[in-house]
Amino acid sequence: MIVFTLRMVAPRAQRHQLLHSLTVLLEPTRVQPGCTGCHLYADMENLSVFTFASEWESQADLDRCLGSDAFKTVLAAMELAVEAPEIHFDSVVRRAGLEVIAAARAPRIA
Numbered sequence: 001m002i003v004f005t006l007r008m009v010a011p012r013a014q015r016h017q018l019l020h021s022l023t024v025l026l027e028p029t030r031v032q033p034g035c036t037g038c039h040l041y042a043d044m045e046n047l048s049v050f051t052f053a054s055e056w057e058s059q060a061d062l063d064r065c066l067g068s069d070a071f072k073t074v075l076a077a078m079e080l081a082v083e084a085p086e087i088h089f090d091s092v093v094r095r096a097g098l099e100v101i102a103a104a105r106a107p108r109i110a
Contacts, residue, residue, distance in 0.1 A: 002055070004065075007050075011048075038053070062089075
């Protein structure tokens with residue numbers, strides 16, 4: 001799995017416009033082949049900061065998204081950021097859930 005994250009600081013005057021532009025990309029991105037999730041997060045301590053994140057089954061699926069016309073909206077948003085955006089592409093080898101918490105909290109026998 002590949003996780004793409006973009007964290008950016010929007011110009012105060014254009015925050016709502018940029019959030020709207022990225023919000024309308026969520027559902028079309030989610031239905032692209034290989035997309036397992038797409039989300040937009042707002043930072044509650046600084047409302048000008050937000051993070052766009054998507055998860056992909058393979059690098060080829062992500063590459064198809066990055067080369068799409070729809071992704072041009074993300075690139076345009078990045079160009080308007082008031083600071084250099086933080087971009088990360090993370091490879092995930094294993095994903096786990098509540099079982100990790102349960103195992104960590106289980107009583108240990110010495």
